[in-house]
Amino acid sequence: MQSLRDTWLLFKHYLTMTMRNPVMVIVGLFQPVVQLLLFAPLLEPIAGTEGFPEGGAIGVFTPGLLVMLGITGSLFVVFGFIAELRAGVLERMRVTPLSRLALVLGRLLRDVTMLLLQALVLVGVAWLMGLRADPAGVALSLLIVVLLGLLVSSCSYAVALILQDENTVASLLNFLILPILLLSGITLPLTLAPDWIRNVAGVNPFAYAVDASRALFIGQLEHPAVWQGFAVMGVLSFLGVFWAVRSFRQGVA
Protein backbone atom coordinates (compact mmCIF):
# COMPACT_ATOMS: atom_id res chain seq x y z
CA MET A 1 0.00 0.00 0.00
CA GLN A 2 2.71 2.41 1.00
CA SER A 3 4.58 1.57 -2.19
CA LEU A 4 1.53 2.47 -4.25
CA ARG A 5 0.98 5.74 -2.41
CA ASP A 6 4.67 6.68 -2.73
CA THR A 7 4.80 5.67 -6.40
CA TRP A 8 1.83 7.93 -7.13
CA LEU A 9 3.40 10.78 -5.14
CA LEU A 10 6.70 10.53 -7.01
CA PHE A 11 4.99 9.99 -10.37
CA LYS A 12 3.04 13.23 -9.95
CA HIS A 13 6.20 15.03 -8.88
CA TYR A 14 8.30 13.80 -11.80
CA LEU A 15 5.51 14.46 -14.28
CA THR A 16 5.21 18.05 -13.03
CA MET A 17 8.96 18.48 -13.40
CA THR A 18 8.92 17.15 -16.96
CA MET A 19 5.94 19.27 -17.94
CA ARG A 20 7.66 22.34 -16.55
CA ASN A 21 10.57 21.82 -18.91
CA PRO A 22 9.36 19.63 -21.78
CA VAL A 23 12.37 20.32 -24.04
CA MET A 24 13.60 16.74 -23.85
CA VAL A 25 10.16 15.41 -24.75
CA ILE A 26 9.92 17.65 -27.81
CA VAL A 27 13.50 16.95 -28.87
CA GLY A 28 12.83 13.23 -28.48
CA LEU A 29 9.87 13.48 -30.84
CA PHE A 30 11.70 15.59 -33.38
CA GLN A 31 13.88 12.85 -34.85
CA PRO A 32 11.15 10.25 -35.53
CA VAL A 33 8.83 12.92 -36.95
CA VAL A 34 11.56 14.15 -39.29
CA GLN A 35 12.24 10.55 -40.33
CA LEU A 36 8.55 10.14 -41.03
CA LEU A 37 8.33 13.33 -43.07
CA LEU A 38 11.61 13.08 -44.97
CA PHE A 39 12.50 9.39 -45.07
CA ALA A 40 9.15 7.63 -45.50
CA PRO A 41 8.64 9.14 -48.99
CA LEU A 42 12.02 7.65 -50.02
CA LEU A 43 10.67 4.21 -49.18
CA GLU A 44 7.70 4.51 -51.53
CA PRO A 45 9.54 3.31 -54.69
CA ILE A 46 10.94 0.20 -52.97
CA ALA A 47 7.74 -0.65 -51.11
CA GLY A 48 6.66 -2.68 -54.09
CA THR A 49 9.89 -4.67 -54.48
CA GLU A 50 10.14 -8.29 -53.55
CA GLY A 51 10.92 -8.93 -49.87
CA PHE A 52 9.41 -5.64 -48.67
CA PRO A 53 6.81 -6.46 -46.01
CA GLU A 54 3.12 -5.92 -46.41
CA GLY A 55 1.54 -2.61 -45.46
CA GLY A 56 3.05 -0.03 -47.79
CA ALA A 57 5.91 2.35 -47.06
CA ILE A 58 4.28 4.30 -44.23
CA GLY A 59 2.56 1.28 -42.75
CA VAL A 60 5.91 -0.50 -42.42
CA PHE A 61 7.94 2.50 -41.38
CA THR A 62 5.68 3.89 -38.62
CA PRO A 63 5.81 0.84 -36.32
CA GLY A 64 9.59 0.85 -36.71
CA LEU A 65 9.72 4.51 -35.73
CA LEU A 66 7.61 3.77 -32.65
CA VAL A 67 10.26 1.30 -31.52
CA MET A 68 13.01 3.80 -32.30
CA LEU A 69 11.19 6.40 -30.21
CA GLY A 70 10.97 3.90 -27.38
CA ILE A 71 14.69 3.19 -27.52
CA THR A 72 16.14 6.67 -27.98
CA GLY A 73 13.59 8.53 -25.85
CA SER A 74 14.08 6.16 -22.94
CA LEU A 75 17.86 6.14 -23.19
CA PHE A 76 18.03 9.87 -22.77
CA VAL A 77 16.24 9.88 -19.43
CA VAL A 78 19.64 9.12 -17.88
CA PHE A 79 21.01 12.62 -18.42
CA GLY A 80 18.49 14.26 -16.13
CA PHE A 81 18.94 11.41 -13.72
CA ILE A 82 22.72 11.78 -13.43
CA ALA A 83 22.34 15.52 -12.79
CA GLU A 84 19.89 14.61 -10.02
CA LEU A 85 22.32 12.10 -8.54
CA ARG A 86 25.03 14.71 -8.47
CA ALA A 87 22.80 17.26 -6.74
CA GLY A 88 22.08 14.69 -4.02
CA VAL A 89 18.34 14.64 -4.74
CA LEU A 90 18.10 10.86 -4.81
CA GLU A 91 20.26 10.56 -1.70
CA ARG A 92 17.94 12.92 0.16
CA MET A 93 14.95 10.82 -0.88
CA ARG A 94 16.68 7.61 0.17
CA VAL A 95 17.04 8.86 3.73
CA THR A 96 13.27 9.39 3.98
CA PRO A 97 10.88 6.46 4.64
CA LEU A 98 9.78 6.47 0.96
CA SER A 99 9.30 2.97 -0.38
CA ARG A 100 12.43 1.85 -2.25
CA LEU A 101 10.25 0.32 -4.95
CA ALA A 102 8.46 3.63 -5.46
CA LEU A 103 11.74 5.44 -6.08
CA VAL A 104 12.07 3.40 -9.27
CA LEU A 105 8.45 2.88 -10.22
CA GLY A 106 7.55 6.57 -9.86
CA ARG A 107 10.20 7.49 -12.41
CA LEU A 108 9.42 4.63 -14.77
CA LEU A 109 5.73 5.50 -14.75
CA ARG A 110 6.59 9.06 -15.72
CA ASP A 111 8.92 7.86 -18.50
CA VAL A 112 6.31 5.51 -19.89
CA THR A 113 3.60 8.17 -19.76
CA MET A 114 5.71 10.62 -21.71
CA LEU A 115 6.63 7.89 -24.19
CA LEU A 116 2.98 7.06 -24.73
CA LEU A 117 2.19 10.74 -25.38
CA GLN A 118 5.03 10.97 -27.88
CA ALA A 119 3.94 7.73 -29.57
CA LEU A 120 0.38 9.05 -29.96
CA VAL A 121 1.67 12.23 -31.59
CA LEU A 122 3.83 10.17 -33.93
CA VAL A 123 0.93 7.92 -34.95
CA GLY A 124 -1.19 11.04 -35.43
CA VAL A 125 1.36 12.55 -37.81
CA ALA A 126 1.58 9.25 -39.69
CA TRP A 127 -2.21 9.16 -39.95
CA LEU A 128 -2.17 12.64 -41.48
CA MET A 129 0.37 11.34 -43.99
CA GLY A 130 -1.96 8.60 -45.06
CA LEU A 131 -1.38 5.76 -42.63
CA ARG A 132 -4.42 3.50 -42.41
CA ALA A 133 -3.68 0.86 -39.81
CA ASP A 134 -5.77 -1.53 -37.76
CA PRO A 135 -6.85 0.48 -34.64
CA ALA A 136 -6.76 -2.55 -32.32
CA GLY A 137 -3.34 -3.44 -33.70
CA VAL A 138 -2.06 0.10 -33.12
CA ALA A 139 -3.32 0.00 -29.52
CA LEU A 140 -1.54 -3.32 -28.92
CA SER A 141 1.66 -2.09 -30.50
CA LEU A 142 1.58 0.91 -28.16
CA LEU A 143 1.56 -1.65 -25.36
CA ILE A 144 4.69 -3.20 -26.84
CA VAL A 145 6.27 0.24 -26.96
CA VAL A 146 5.39 0.71 -23.27
CA LEU A 147 7.11 -2.57 -22.37
CA LEU A 148 10.08 -1.55 -24.47
CA GLY A 149 10.23 1.82 -22.73
CA LEU A 150 10.16 0.13 -19.34
CA LEU A 151 13.04 -2.09 -20.40
CA VAL A 152 15.22 0.67 -21.80
CA SER A 153 14.50 3.20 -19.04
CA SER A 154 15.16 0.79 -16.21
CA CYS A 155 18.40 -0.47 -17.80
CA SER A 156 19.47 3.14 -18.36
CA TYR A 157 18.96 3.95 -14.67
CA ALA A 158 20.82 0.85 -13.56
CA VAL A 159 23.74 1.65 -15.87
CA ALA A 160 23.73 5.31 -14.80
CA LEU A 161 24.00 4.21 -11.16
CA ILE A 162 27.09 2.19 -12.05
CA LEU A 163 28.80 4.79 -14.24
CA GLN A 164 27.51 7.99 -12.57
CA ASP A 165 29.02 10.18 -15.25
CA GLU A 166 27.35 11.93 -18.20
CA ASN A 167 30.35 11.67 -20.49
CA THR A 168 30.83 7.94 -20.09
CA VAL A 169 27.11 7.37 -20.55
CA ALA A 170 27.04 9.56 -23.66
CA SER A 171 29.87 7.64 -25.33
CA LEU A 172 28.30 4.34 -24.38
CA LEU A 173 25.00 5.43 -25.96
CA ASN A 174 26.72 6.58 -29.14
CA PHE A 175 28.46 3.26 -29.31
CA LEU A 176 25.28 1.22 -28.89
CA ILE A 177 22.53 3.16 -30.55
CA LEU A 178 23.36 2.83 -34.26
CA PRO A 179 23.91 -0.96 -34.37
CA ILE A 180 20.78 -1.48 -32.27
CA LEU A 181 18.68 0.63 -34.63
CA LEU A 182 20.12 -0.88 -37.81
CA LEU A 183 19.77 -4.42 -36.53
CA SER A 184 16.15 -3.82 -35.59
CA GLY A 185 15.17 -3.21 -39.19
CA ILE A 186 13.66 0.15 -38.37
CA THR A 187 14.69 2.20 -41.39
CA LEU A 188 14.82 -0.65 -43.89
CA PRO A 189 13.12 -3.95 -43.10
CA LEU A 190 15.42 -6.88 -42.37
CA THR A 191 13.52 -8.96 -44.88
CA LEU A 192 15.69 -7.12 -47.42
CA ALA A 193 18.89 -8.03 -45.54
CA PRO A 194 21.35 -10.82 -46.35
CA ASP A 195 21.14 -13.94 -44.21
CA TRP A 196 24.03 -13.12 -41.90
CA ILE A 197 22.54 -9.78 -40.85
CA ARG A 198 19.21 -11.50 -40.28
CA ASN A 199 20.94 -14.05 -38.06
CA VAL A 200 22.63 -11.36 -36.00
CA ALA A 201 19.32 -9.51 -35.71
CA GLY A 202 17.76 -12.72 -34.42
CA VAL A 203 19.41 -12.08 -31.05
CA ASN A 204 18.42 -8.40 -31.02
CA PRO A 205 15.32 -8.19 -28.82
CA PHE A 206 14.27 -4.90 -30.41
CA ALA A 207 13.89 -6.65 -33.79
CA TYR A 208 11.14 -8.73 -32.19
CA ALA A 209 9.36 -5.56 -31.06
CA VAL A 210 9.56 -4.16 -34.59
CA ASP A 211 8.26 -7.36 -36.21
CA ALA A 212 5.39 -7.61 -33.75
CA SER A 213 4.40 -3.96 -34.25
CA ARG A 214 4.43 -4.34 -38.03
CA ALA A 215 2.19 -7.39 -37.89
CA LEU A 216 -0.16 -5.56 -35.52
CA PHE A 217 -0.38 -2.49 -37.75
CA ILE A 218 -1.70 -4.55 -40.64
CA GLY A 219 -4.18 -6.27 -38.35
CA GLN A 220 -2.49 -9.69 -38.20
CA LEU A 221 -3.11 -10.07 -34.47
CA GLU A 222 -2.59 -13.83 -34.62
CA HIS A 223 0.75 -13.65 -36.42
CA PRO A 224 3.46 -15.56 -34.45
CA ALA A 225 5.62 -12.40 -34.41
CA VAL A 226 3.00 -10.79 -32.14
CA TRP A 227 3.14 -13.23 -29.25
CA GLN A 228 6.91 -13.52 -29.69
CA GLY A 229 7.27 -9.76 -29.46
CA PHE A 230 5.11 -9.60 -26.34
CA ALA A 231 6.98 -12.51 -24.77
CA VAL A 232 10.44 -11.08 -25.44
CA MET A 233 9.52 -7.55 -24.35
CA GLY A 234 7.49 -8.78 -21.37
CA VAL A 235 10.24 -10.96 -19.93
CA LEU A 236 13.02 -8.46 -20.61
CA SER A 237 11.14 -5.48 -19.21
CA PHE A 238 10.40 -7.46 -16.06
CA LEU A 239 14.09 -8.31 -15.70
CA GLY A 240 15.06 -4.71 -16.45
CA VAL A 241 12.77 -3.31 -13.76
CA PHE A 242 14.07 -5.92 -11.35
CA TRP A 243 17.65 -4.85 -12.09
CA ALA A 244 16.79 -1.17 -11.61
CA VAL A 245 15.02 -1.83 -8.30
CA ARG A 246 18.03 -3.79 -7.06
CA SER A 247 20.43 -1.04 -8.12
CA PHE A 248 18.36 1.62 -6.35
CA ARG A 249 18.28 -0.47 -3.20
CA GLN A 250 22.02 -0.88 -3.11
CA GLY A 251 24.77 1.70 -3.13
CA VAL A 252 23.92 5.09 -4.48
CA ALA A 253 26.67 7.63 -4.15
Next chain:
Amino acid sequence: MIILETKELAKSFRVRGRLVEAVKGVTMNVQAGEIFGFLGPNGAGKTTTMRMLTTLLKPSSGQATIAGIDLLQHSRQVREKIGYVSQAGGAEGACSARENLILQARFYGITPHDANVRANELLAALDLEQIADRPSSSYSGGQRRRLDLALGMVHKPKLLLLDEPTAALDPQSRAWLWAEVRRLNAEGTTIFMTTHYLDEADALCQRLAIIDDGRIVVEGTPDALKRQIVGDTITLGLQFQPEIGHTVQDLLQQQSYIHSLEYAEQTIRLVVDRGSEALPLILRLIDDANVQVQTVELSRPSLDDVFLKQTGRSLRESAN
Protein backbone atom coordinates in the same frame (compact mmCIF):
# COMPACT_ATOMS: atom_id res chain seq x y z
CA MET B 1 19.55 8.94 27.54
CA ILE B 2 21.55 7.61 24.62
CA ILE B 3 20.04 8.45 21.22
CA LEU B 4 22.76 7.01 19.00
CA GLU B 5 25.00 4.12 19.89
CA THR B 6 27.42 2.18 17.73
CA LYS B 7 29.48 -0.87 18.57
CA GLU B 8 32.41 -1.78 16.33
CA LEU B 9 30.49 -0.50 13.32
CA ALA B 10 32.59 -1.33 10.27
CA LYS B 11 32.45 -1.10 6.50
CA SER B 12 34.74 -2.60 3.95
CA PHE B 13 34.53 -2.39 0.18
CA ARG B 14 35.96 -4.61 -2.46
CA VAL B 15 37.88 -2.44 -4.91
CA ARG B 16 39.40 -4.31 -7.86
CA GLY B 17 39.55 -7.53 -5.90
CA ARG B 18 41.23 -5.88 -2.93
CA LEU B 19 39.46 -5.47 0.39
CA VAL B 20 39.50 -1.85 1.55
CA GLU B 21 38.49 -1.22 5.15
CA ALA B 22 36.98 2.26 5.03
CA VAL B 23 35.72 2.06 8.61
CA LYS B 24 37.48 -0.46 10.83
CA GLY B 25 35.31 -0.24 13.90
CA VAL B 26 33.54 2.79 15.33
CA THR B 27 32.24 2.62 18.89
CA MET B 28 30.62 5.74 20.29
CA ASN B 29 27.46 7.02 21.87
CA VAL B 30 25.62 10.27 21.50
CA GLN B 31 23.43 11.52 24.36
CA ALA B 32 20.00 12.92 23.60
CA GLY B 33 20.14 16.70 23.61
CA GLU B 34 23.77 17.27 22.75
CA ILE B 35 25.64 18.60 19.75
CA PHE B 36 28.09 15.86 18.89
CA GLY B 37 30.96 16.53 16.53
CA PHE B 38 32.54 13.88 14.36
CA LEU B 39 35.93 15.10 13.40
CA GLY B 40 38.65 13.76 11.18
CA PRO B 41 40.70 14.33 8.04
CA ASN B 42 39.43 13.41 4.58
CA GLY B 43 39.52 9.68 3.99
CA ALA B 44 39.42 8.86 7.71
CA GLY B 45 36.02 7.20 7.42
CA LYS B 46 33.82 10.14 8.41
CA THR B 47 31.58 10.10 5.37
CA THR B 48 31.33 6.32 5.28
CA THR B 49 30.24 6.30 8.93
CA MET B 50 27.69 9.02 8.20
CA ARG B 51 26.34 7.04 5.25
CA MET B 52 25.93 3.96 7.44
CA LEU B 53 24.11 5.94 10.13
CA THR B 54 21.74 7.44 7.56
CA THR B 55 20.90 3.97 6.12
CA LEU B 56 22.55 4.80 2.78
CA LEU B 57 25.18 2.10 3.24
CA LYS B 58 24.81 -1.30 4.79
CA PRO B 59 27.46 -1.88 7.47
CA SER B 60 29.73 -4.91 6.97
CA SER B 61 29.75 -5.70 10.66
CA GLY B 62 29.03 -4.25 14.07
CA GLN B 63 25.90 -2.80 15.59
CA ALA B 64 24.14 0.52 15.79
CA THR B 65 21.01 1.70 17.57
CA ILE B 66 19.32 5.00 16.75
CA ALA B 67 16.49 6.26 18.96
CA GLY B 68 16.23 2.76 20.38
CA ILE B 69 15.83 1.13 16.94
CA ASP B 70 18.30 -1.34 15.50
CA LEU B 71 19.86 0.18 12.41
CA LEU B 72 20.63 -3.11 10.69
CA GLN B 73 17.27 -4.76 11.35
CA HIS B 74 14.85 -1.86 10.94
CA SER B 75 16.41 0.75 8.68
CA ARG B 76 13.00 1.96 7.52
CA GLN B 77 11.93 2.88 11.05
CA VAL B 78 15.27 4.57 11.63
CA ARG B 79 14.59 6.77 8.57
CA GLU B 80 11.41 8.04 10.21
CA LYS B 81 13.35 9.19 13.27
CA ILE B 82 16.30 10.94 11.70
CA GLY B 83 16.77 14.04 9.60
CA TYR B 84 19.77 14.28 7.32
CA VAL B 85 21.40 17.15 5.49
CA SER B 86 24.08 15.94 3.11
CA GLN B 87 26.92 18.04 1.80
CA ALA B 88 25.24 18.30 -1.58
CA GLY B 89 21.97 19.30 0.08
CA GLY B 90 19.72 17.62 -2.42
CA ALA B 91 17.00 20.22 -2.97
CA GLU B 92 15.29 19.97 -6.36
CA GLY B 93 16.63 22.96 -8.27
CA ALA B 94 13.65 23.32 -10.58
CA CYS B 95 11.26 23.51 -7.61
CA SER B 96 10.76 26.39 -5.22
CA ALA B 97 11.57 26.16 -1.53
CA ARG B 98 7.89 25.77 -0.74
CA GLU B 99 7.40 22.95 -3.25
CA ASN B 100 10.52 21.18 -2.01
CA LEU B 101 9.35 21.40 1.59
CA ILE B 102 5.80 20.25 0.91
CA LEU B 103 6.98 17.28 -1.12
CA GLN B 104 9.54 16.32 1.50
CA ALA B 105 6.82 16.43 4.17
CA ARG B 106 4.64 14.18 2.02
CA PHE B 107 7.53 11.67 1.92
CA TYR B 108 7.06 11.28 5.67
CA GLY B 109 3.35 10.61 5.26
CA ILE B 110 2.30 14.09 6.42
CA THR B 111 -1.09 15.11 4.96
CA PRO B 112 -1.15 17.79 2.24
CA HIS B 113 -2.75 20.29 4.60
CA ASP B 114 -0.26 19.73 7.41
CA ALA B 115 2.60 19.70 4.90
CA ASN B 116 1.55 23.15 3.77
CA VAL B 117 1.38 24.43 7.35
CA ARG B 118 4.78 22.95 8.19
CA ALA B 119 6.34 24.45 5.05
CA ASN B 120 5.08 27.89 6.06
CA GLU B 121 6.49 27.46 9.56
CA LEU B 122 9.91 26.51 8.25
CA LEU B 123 9.97 29.23 5.59
CA ALA B 124 9.32 31.79 8.32
CA ALA B 125 11.76 30.26 10.81
CA LEU B 126 14.60 30.11 8.28
CA ASP B 127 13.86 33.48 6.74
CA LEU B 128 13.04 32.10 3.32
CA GLU B 129 9.62 33.70 2.88
CA GLN B 130 10.81 36.33 0.41
CA ILE B 131 12.12 33.72 -2.01
CA ALA B 132 9.75 30.89 -1.11
CA ASP B 133 8.21 30.63 -4.57
CA ARG B 134 11.29 31.09 -6.72
CA PRO B 135 13.06 28.03 -8.15
CA SER B 136 15.71 27.01 -5.65
CA SER B 137 18.38 26.83 -8.37
CA SER B 138 18.37 30.65 -8.29
CA TYR B 139 19.27 30.83 -4.57
CA SER B 140 22.59 32.00 -3.18
CA GLY B 141 24.79 29.49 -1.36
CA GLY B 142 23.54 30.63 2.02
CA GLN B 143 19.87 30.56 1.02
CA ARG B 144 20.34 27.14 -0.46
CA ARG B 145 21.90 25.89 2.77
CA ARG B 146 18.94 27.22 4.75
CA LEU B 147 16.57 25.31 2.50
CA ASP B 148 18.68 22.16 2.92
CA LEU B 149 18.45 22.50 6.66
CA ALA B 150 14.69 23.09 6.49
CA LEU B 151 14.31 19.93 4.38
CA GLY B 152 16.10 17.91 7.05
CA MET B 153 13.81 19.36 9.74
CA VAL B 154 10.48 18.96 8.00
CA HIS B 155 9.29 16.03 10.15
CA LYS B 156 10.74 17.41 13.39
CA PRO B 157 13.29 14.63 13.86
CA LYS B 158 14.75 13.92 17.30
CA LEU B 159 18.18 13.43 15.73
CA LEU B 160 19.53 15.61 12.97
CA LEU B 161 22.63 14.46 11.11
CA LEU B 162 24.61 17.14 9.30
CA ASP B 163 27.41 16.25 6.91
CA GLU B 164 29.98 19.07 6.73
CA PRO B 165 27.25 21.68 7.15
CA THR B 166 29.45 24.73 6.65
CA ALA B 167 31.77 23.46 3.91
CA ALA B 168 32.11 26.10 1.19
CA LEU B 169 29.94 28.64 3.00
CA ASP B 170 30.79 32.33 3.26
CA PRO B 171 31.62 33.56 6.79
CA GLN B 172 28.26 35.24 7.26
CA SER B 173 26.26 32.14 6.32
CA ARG B 174 28.57 30.09 8.46
CA ALA B 175 27.85 32.26 11.51
CA TRP B 176 24.14 32.04 10.73
CA LEU B 177 24.31 28.26 10.51
CA TRP B 178 26.11 27.99 13.85
CA ALA B 179 23.39 30.09 15.45
CA GLU B 180 20.70 27.98 13.82
CA VAL B 181 22.29 24.72 14.98
CA ARG B 182 22.43 26.11 18.54
CA ARG B 183 18.79 27.20 18.31
CA LEU B 184 17.62 23.79 17.08
CA ASN B 185 19.62 22.16 19.83
CA ALA B 186 18.10 24.47 22.46
CA GLU B 187 14.67 23.39 21.21
CA GLY B 188 15.58 19.79 21.96
CA THR B 189 17.04 18.41 18.74
CA THR B 190 20.12 16.26 19.10
CA ILE B 191 22.70 17.13 16.47
CA PHE B 192 25.33 14.80 15.06
CA MET B 193 27.63 16.62 12.68
CA THR B 194 30.80 15.86 10.80
CA THR B 195 33.30 18.61 10.20
CA HIS B 196 36.94 19.04 9.44
CA TYR B 197 37.01 22.54 10.83
CA LEU B 198 38.56 22.47 14.28
CA ASP B 199 37.23 25.87 15.29
CA GLU B 200 33.75 24.75 14.37
CA ALA B 201 33.93 21.60 16.46
CA ASP B 202 35.42 23.62 19.28
CA ALA B 203 32.81 26.37 19.21
CA LEU B 204 29.71 24.32 18.53
CA CYS B 205 30.05 20.82 19.89
CA GLN B 206 29.48 19.76 23.45
CA ARG B 207 31.21 16.49 22.81
CA LEU B 208 33.20 15.10 19.96
CA ALA B 209 34.93 12.05 18.61
CA ILE B 210 37.99 12.13 16.42
CA ILE B 211 38.23 9.46 13.75
CA ASP B 212 41.43 8.53 12.02
CA ASP B 213 42.15 5.63 9.72
CA GLY B 214 38.73 4.10 10.30
CA ARG B 215 38.82 4.14 14.09
CA ILE B 216 37.83 6.54 16.85
CA VAL B 217 41.08 7.72 18.36
CA VAL B 218 39.60 9.85 21.12
CA GLU B 219 36.20 10.97 22.40
CA GLY B 220 35.24 13.64 24.95
CA THR B 221 34.36 17.29 25.47
CA PRO B 222 36.56 19.76 23.59
CA ASP B 223 37.92 21.08 26.90
CA ALA B 224 38.72 17.66 28.31
CA LEU B 225 40.49 16.72 25.10
CA LYS B 226 42.53 19.88 25.13
CA ARG B 227 43.41 19.38 28.80
CA GLN B 228 45.24 16.22 27.78
CA ILE B 229 47.72 18.46 26.07
CA VAL B 230 50.11 19.74 28.71
CA GLY B 231 50.42 23.46 28.91
CA ASP B 232 50.13 26.60 26.83
CA THR B 233 52.73 27.81 24.42
CA ILE B 234 54.41 31.21 24.64
CA THR B 235 56.45 32.42 21.71
CA LEU B 236 58.72 35.44 22.20
CA GLY B 237 60.44 37.36 19.45
CA LEU B 238 63.59 39.12 20.71
CA GLN B 239 65.69 41.89 19.25
CA PHE B 240 68.85 40.39 17.83
CA GLN B 241 71.64 40.51 20.42
CA PRO B 242 73.93 37.44 20.11
CA GLU B 243 75.14 36.99 23.67
CA ILE B 244 72.10 38.23 25.45
CA GLY B 245 69.96 35.52 23.89
CA HIS B 246 71.88 32.92 25.83
CA THR B 247 71.61 34.97 29.00
CA VAL B 248 67.84 34.97 28.68
CA GLN B 249 67.82 31.27 27.98
CA ASP B 250 69.84 30.54 31.11
CA LEU B 251 67.61 32.82 33.15
CA LEU B 252 64.36 31.19 31.98
CA GLN B 253 65.63 27.68 32.45
CA GLN B 254 65.86 28.35 36.19
CA GLN B 255 62.10 29.00 36.44
CA SER B 256 60.19 25.98 37.69
CA TYR B 257 56.90 26.84 35.92
CA ILE B 258 58.51 26.53 32.52
CA HIS B 259 58.28 22.98 31.21
CA SER B 260 60.36 23.24 28.12
CA LEU B 261 62.24 25.82 26.16
CA GLU B 262 63.46 26.03 22.60
CA TYR B 263 65.73 28.78 21.36
CA ALA B 264 66.33 29.47 17.70
CA GLU B 265 67.61 32.67 16.11
CA GLN B 266 65.64 35.45 17.83
CA THR B 267 62.72 33.30 18.87
CA ILE B 268 62.13 31.56 22.18
CA ARG B 269 59.33 29.01 22.44
CA LEU B 270 58.18 28.07 25.94
CA VAL B 271 55.65 25.59 27.23
CA VAL B 272 54.10 26.59 30.52
CA ASP B 273 51.20 25.45 32.69
CA ARG B 274 49.06 28.55 32.85
CA GLY B 275 50.12 30.85 30.08
CA SER B 276 48.17 33.91 31.17
CA GLU B 277 49.78 33.88 34.63
CA ALA B 278 53.26 32.97 33.46
CA LEU B 279 53.44 35.60 30.73
CA PRO B 280 53.76 38.73 32.96
CA LEU B 281 56.44 36.99 35.08
CA ILE B 282 58.45 36.04 32.03
CA LEU B 283 58.20 39.51 30.49
CA ARG B 284 59.37 41.09 33.74
CA LEU B 285 62.39 38.74 33.90
CA ILE B 286 63.43 39.54 30.37
CA ASP B 287 62.93 43.25 30.93
CA ASP B 288 65.16 43.10 34.02
CA ALA B 289 67.85 41.50 31.87
CA ASN B 290 67.66 44.55 29.59
CA VAL B 291 66.61 42.56 26.56
CA GLN B 292 63.95 44.01 24.29
CA VAL B 293 60.96 41.84 23.44
CA GLN B 294 59.52 42.64 20.02
CA THR B 295 56.64 40.20 19.73
CA VAL B 296 54.66 38.01 22.13
CA GLU B 297 52.30 35.20 21.27
CA LEU B 298 50.33 33.05 23.68
CA SER B 299 48.54 30.03 22.28
CA ARG B 300 46.28 27.61 24.07
CA PRO B 301 46.17 23.98 23.00
CA SER B 302 43.87 23.53 20.04
CA LEU B 303 42.05 20.46 18.82
CA ASP B 304 44.76 20.29 16.22
CA ASP B 305 47.25 19.64 19.05
CA VAL B 306 44.91 16.91 20.29
CA PHE B 307 44.84 15.34 16.88
CA LEU B 308 48.59 15.69 16.55
CA LYS B 309 49.11 13.99 19.88
CA GLN B 310 46.73 11.13 19.07
CA THR B 311 47.80 10.42 15.53
CA GLY B 312 51.24 11.94 15.17
CA ARG B 313 49.98 14.05 12.29
CA SER B 314 48.49 17.49 12.03
CA LEU B 315 44.84 17.58 11.03
CA ARG B 316 45.50 20.57 8.79
CA GLU B 317 48.17 18.67 6.87
CA SER B 318 46.04 15.55 6.64
CA ALA B 319 43.08 17.49 5.34
CA ASN B 320 45.01 18.64 2.31
